[in-house]
Amino acid sequence: MMSAMKGWAFALVVIFSVLLSWSIPRGESERAFLSFSSHEPLVKVVSLASADGGQDFFMEMTDSVAMNIEYDFYSDTCPEAETIVRSTMAQIYSQHKNVSAQLLRLFFHDCFIQGCDASVLLDHSNGNKNHSVEKQAVPNKTLKGFDKIDQIKEVLENVCPAVVSCADILALATRDGVVLAGGPFYPLFTGRRDSARSYYDEAMAEIPKPDDNITQTLHLFSLRGFTDRETVSLLGGHNIGKIGCEFIQSRLHNFKGTGKPDPTVSPSFLNEMRVFCEDNGNEKSSQGSSIAATMASPMAFPTAGPMASSPMASRGMKLVERQRTSLC
Template sequence: MRSCINLWIVAALVIPVLLTLRSPRGETQTQTQTTSSFSDSSTFSVKLANSFPFNQRIRDGSNLEYDFYMDTCPQAEGVVRSALTRIYFDHRDVAPALLRLFFHDCFIEGCDASLLLDENNGDRNLSVEKQAVPNQTLRGFDKIDLIKEEVEQACPGVVSCADILALAARDSIVLAGGPFYPVLTGRRDSHQSFFEEATDQIPRPDDNVTRTLNLFNLRGFNARETFPILNKL
């Protein structure tokens, strides 16, 4: 029961991130709120999603849209879904793992797959996000690698890892019994990993309440909005 509760809490945090990624295309917050009105916690969720700091590269270059790969890889979403479905029936805990991966990726500099990098700007001697203390308990990297391999077989060099992670997070929610929701695609993968930012800006397991509240406050949350998350996770 607790794992189910945790899954839905994380889903409430992550779903609106996808829906509100229309913001880099210049659309308004009002439009975003209308899109996410299906959720009982829409006000809370939209506030979280709109607080993510998208870096300038993504803001100017992504041009996110529905069916971004319609011409270049029309089977992309189907490949992700089928690959994840096979993984899910062998590893039922993959859903919360992928949701947490996606959340931690988006929390730092936007949803750009920088969390997945094993080297920083081509230098393996520089620390990467997955080595940051708040990220050391993340799971599911190998599952994303498996899905990426199948997508690459279908459409080599076309679909970004950032989009694969976004789609896999959505499909994991569906497989776990949650709602289907549309995902904008066209994200660009980062070549830079943000170790210091992940270390400083993501709440650590051993953080006290004051620091955790402050980190969520930087994302636009007050104490009343943050405590329900802390009480459940």
């Protein structure tokens, strides 16, 4: 199981960017059965395997609610749309290497609640400025990258006014950010429609939290059609970006109220984390408030080395990452 997990990690690191964007791999071996359900906004992966050692994504989507998404959706209305997104992202990335991780997380938080509809970008819901919106939900308060989407949108509006949806901009920009960070390219359907409604309550209740246990995490993903095995595989794909020290403080100092650190964390790694997060229990580290997923290069995709499989090497600091190893 461990070797299989390592083989999947690189492809799965894009997590919902691939799974939620209705993407289909190219090649003679491709097989996909596409139908869409308004009740199940996420795609379910039913197997991951290929004879040549690569990854083939076999997606099963139930029901028959048609969605008007396709490859090169803007070929007539804004033929340069994807090129503009790609070139603008390249400019942004050259100055802000953290944009890839920011957009990947932003895209995940958008897609996990009612599908990839850009509802997380809204400042008000259905025109009601007094209604709480998704970006105000606790799990979303640390989201970043909104300004980058606005920047790309502004460039597109100058060329093709009121044509390209924000949902597509977020999907395309995330994909291009993944590629710029050294991750895999994956083709995307486009033609998504933007939501006018924001889902604050759903975001508060259904976005997985860093300190969720494995039971809660499996439940949240199962509501979106993912099996336990698929969820565990996705959890193993975390290898870009940062996590705030405040999310792991209890494991370093007072695990479950014992006054001691989590005994499942190796002593050497525990000491390493305490260097990054002050040993007096403060939320912010003397070297910064976040821990890099990879200490040397937190904004690039590792393809080899110890951090490429850190959770399996007892270096997963989110509680659910530690608990998932018992399922492998």
